[in-house]
Amino acid sequence: MKQEQGLSVKEGQVQMKVEHTKQIKEVVNAVKAKNIQNVYFVACGGSMASLSLGEYFISKESLVPSFVYTSNEFIHRDPKVLGENSLVILRSHSGTTPETVSAASFAREKGALTVAISMDTESPLCQEAEYTVHYNYKDGSDALDGEVGIFYTLIFELLNVFAPDEKYSRVVNQLPNLEKLINKNVDLFSKVADDFGKKYKREKIIYTMASGAYIHHAYSFTSCLLMEMLWIHSNAIHSGEFFHGPFEITDFDVPFLVIKGEGASRPLDERALDFVKKYSNKVEVIDIADLVFEGIDDDLKEYFGPALAGAVTRLYADGLAEHTGHPLSVRRYMWKMEY
Amino acid sequence: MKQEQGLSVKEGQVQMKVEHTKQIKEVVNAVKAKNIQNVYFVACGGSMASLSLGEYFISKESLVPSFVYTSNEFIHRDPKVLGENSLVILRSHSGTTPETVSAASFAREKGALTVAISMDTESPLCQEAEYTVHYNYKDGSDALDGEVGIFYTLIFELLNVFAPDEKYSRVVNQLPNLEKLINKNVDLFSKVADDFGKKYKREKIIYTMASGAYIHHAYSFTSCLLMEMLWIHSNAIHSGEFFHGPFEITDFDVPFLVIKGEGASRPLDERALDFVKKYSNKVEVIDIADLVFEGIDDDLKEYFGPALAGAVTRLYADGLAEHTGHPLSVRRYMWKMEY
Incomplete structure (x- = not known):
């Protein structure tokens, strides 16, 4: 070396x-x-x-x-x-x-x-x-x-x-290792992400939830994938904030996509997840601990998790695009006018 | 003195x-x-x-x-x-x-x-x-x-x-001057806030939007008033972020409550507001410049605006509570269980 x-x-x-x-x-x-x-x-x-x-x-x-x-x-x-x-x-x-x-x-x-x-x-x-x-x-x-x-x-x-x-x-x-890991994780999650699209294709609103480094993935997914590309209402809720307001919106038919992080604030995600699973029938979890981390030292997983999460969450948007028949490339306003 | x-x-x-x-x-x-x-x-x-x-x-x-x-x-x-x-x-x-x-x-x-x-x-x-x-x-x-x-x-x-x-x-x-100003602004905005409640009482989702110091008022309103107390779906959008994803959700029937701030980032709010007014029929504006600032020096308005905004935005939640028949004190989970 x-x-x-x-x-x-x-x-x-x-x-x-x-x-x-x-x-x-x-x-x-x-x-x-x-x-x-x-x-x-x-x-x-x-x-x-x-x-x-x-x-x-x-x-x-x-x-x-x-x-x-x-x-x-x-x-x-x-x-x-x-x-x-x-x-x-x-x-x-x-x-x-x-x-x-x-x-x-x-x-x-x-x-x-x-x-x-x-x-x-x-x-x-x-x-x-x-x-x-x-x-x-x-x-x-x-x-x-x-x-x-x-x-x-x-x-x-x-x-x-x-x-x-x-x-x-x-x-x-x-x-x-990044290229190989992205490919392996895309393979690993593509079926479950497609199933997500099939199951949630009629939903008008899907909340996302995460904490730590992953709240930024939730924000991207909410703003750029759900709202911008799929025209699905959303809000990226910080799982540490969930019990201080947002949790009252939870009900049996309110969908949540929760990113359970690999890192310091994982306990926050776990607590929020326990709650939504109890009161909503529409909870999907992307558990970053389930990702393939081959070739990555154990103590570096907290750094590599956020590096790999984007490619995985993207699949969930692909699943919705496929089953709603609404390609991610469609826009109402962007590229069509001055604003 | x-x-x-x-x-x-x-x-x-x-x-x-x-x-x-x-x-x-x-x-x-x-x-x-x-x-x-x-x-x-x-x-x-x-x-x-x-x-x-x-x-x-x-x-x-x-x-x-x-x-x-x-x-x-x-x-x-x-x-x-x-x-x-x-x-x-x-x-x-x-x-x-x-x-x-x-x-x-x-x-x-x-x-x-x-x-x-x-x-x-x-x-x-x-x-x-x-x-x-x-x-x-x-x-x-x-x-x-x-x-x-x-x-x-x-x-x-x-x-x-x-x-x-x-x-x-x-x-x-x-x-x-705070007490007097809060009272005067509550008087000034109570009718329009009640009208807001009457007009939007059937809405299942209401977005809020703001920037600068006021994004925090939007966040409170979204998390604690709309989601927690009224069970209305929401997301507090930063008006500087609006055109970078969220704006594609805009449509004729998508409601926005926009706080037009008094301070440095007012131009961001104005730009976002111009856009939503064009493409949604359901836009309500709280213009902080319209508040009573009696007794406050002109160059201090940017400090006092955020001090007064909370009492005003609260009225909009009162209006929704009144016309939905859903008191702000009702909870599904809080005070009712351990979580």
């Missing part, structure tokens, strides 16, 4: 594309060269939810305060702490989201170190930010070079700067 | 009860005596939403990083930054919320300065925390001694420590 600045390569193992490794190293070096005192994750919708995993692990494990903002709130709130000692990580799939492009300009004017994550390095967001981290998208390349592999490498390399720990190098070293 | 440690008293004006003033001063002095480097607001449900106003203003206007956590997530996440230089403000109306009591113990063990806000100083939460800030509840006393007056005094006195500005003393000095 060749160890090189935290990124290591095993003989015969998939390797990250050279330009990606280079981009991430540039960001890590820029962070090392500055006195970074806080990290902002800024994006919209599903991109914000993805970045939130970074905030989760950084706040849990390092002394660097980190924050998540939806792009326009970031600009209008204008947090006082934002400045020369800030690292601002922005993300937009296409790199064209206007609010996020503006947020990059705004952060740069404040003197922050700005990093854009996108599939298109020629995009306005990447032009606007000081550093760019590119990921491949549906071009047949390995998941290590896709959105999860790239983002995880960036975050765990940064964690290794903020709070050095051999664990983070192991996370990076085990990321080449 | 007699100026004394930031709290001042005008001749003939309502005065905060001596024990409340004393409690808040004790907290402020304890904060001054320590090297506070970060602030955590920790509570559940509606109490968490109320505390979030503190995070909003502190992050917007001071260099002290601040964070909001639902109590159990706080304990399980165990943020690394939490320690001797942390101020942890916890809140529970009754002071009995078990997760919040545990969060207080947890924070104290970490060496943080803990402050409990509650209507009952004998409660477990107040026993657990180092400092207590009491507020009166429905005992006929002035709003200055109620939950809003007390919390606002605490937050703006703290802001005056973290980022001294004469504005914050003016906020505190103008808080004696």
Whole structure:
């Protein structure tokens, strides 16, 4: 095993594309060269939810305060702490989201170190930010070079700067398993997810519930898959908040899709799940502990669970799309008008 | 006008009860005596939403990083930054919320300065925390001694420590207007809120939408009033997130209650509102700019708007309760079982 600045390569193992490794190293070096005192994750919708995993692990494990903002709130709130000692990580799939492009300009004017994550390095967001981290998208390349592999490498390399720990190098070293694990878990869950679609195809509302890092998956699933792509009403309920209001909505015919996380807040999910199972006949659980984690050290499962959850939850939306006859690509407003 | 440690008293004006003033001063002095480097607001449900106003203003206007956590997530996440230089403000109306009591113990063990806000100083939460800030509840006393007056005094006195500005003393000095303003705004909005109840009484789902400090009012309204007390499905959508997923749910018959804020992110609300008004026939707006702000300086409206919004939004729930014949006091599960 060749160890090189935290990124290591095993003989015969998939390797990250050279330009990606280079981009991430540039960001890590820029962070090392500055006195970074806080990290902002800024994006919209599903991109914000993805970045939130970074905030989760950084706040849990390092002394660097980190924050998540939806792009326009970031600009209008204008947090006082934002400045020369800030690292601002922005993300937009296409790199064209206007609010996020503006947020990059705004952060740069404040003197922050700005990093854009996108599939298109020629995009306005990447032009606007000081550093760019590119990921491949549906071009047949390995998941290590896709959105999860790239983002995880960036975050765990940064964690290794903020709070050095051999664990983070192991996370990076085990990321080449990602592609295989995604495929295995997709195989494992595709039948149950299709059954979910068959069973819930008449539902007008489906609640999601999760906690910890997984609340961001629930948020994505609710906002981008159920509401946006399937026109099904929803709300992503934090399982720690469930008993402080939302639980009174529970009834025999109210559907819940619960992500039972693999990590610190699993007991919160378990408690909420025990309750909804008792009072609703329409409860489906995605138990992250049931996922295939082959090749991943036991103590790293809490990091890899959120890396794999997105591919699994997506299947549940595919199931609904299949059985409602409502393809995930259909929109009423997006791409059809100015707004 | 007699100026004394930031709290001042005008001749003939309502005065905060001596024990409340004393409690808040004790907290402020304890904060001054320590090297506070970060602030955590920790509570559940509606109490968490109320505390979030503190995070909003502190992050917007001071260099002290601040964070909001639902109590159990706080304990399980165990943020690394939490320690001797942390101020942890916890809140529970009754002071009995078990997760919040545990969060207080947890924070104290970490060496943080803990402050409990509650209507009952004998409660477990107040026993657990180092400092207590009491507020009166429905005992006929002035709003200055109620939950809003007390919390606002605490937050703006703290802001005056973290980022001294004469504005914050003016906020505190103008808080004696609260009672009169709440009454006037309740009078102003009671008819339109009752009409709302009449018009929307058959709805099974009502979305709320807001941004900035008001997203927390939307969250409270969604979780505690619509879902908990009225059993109406809901989701509090951030108006900056609306176009990044949720807006595809909009249709002619999908109801939205939009809080158009008075403050930095008002343009976000306006943009979302323009859209929903075009594609839904069921849009109701609470425009905070329409509230009575008598006695409040123009540049302080952004602080006072969130202080007054709760009393106004509550009326909309009263309207629904009246016309659905479903009193806000009815529960299916709470107070009826262990969970």
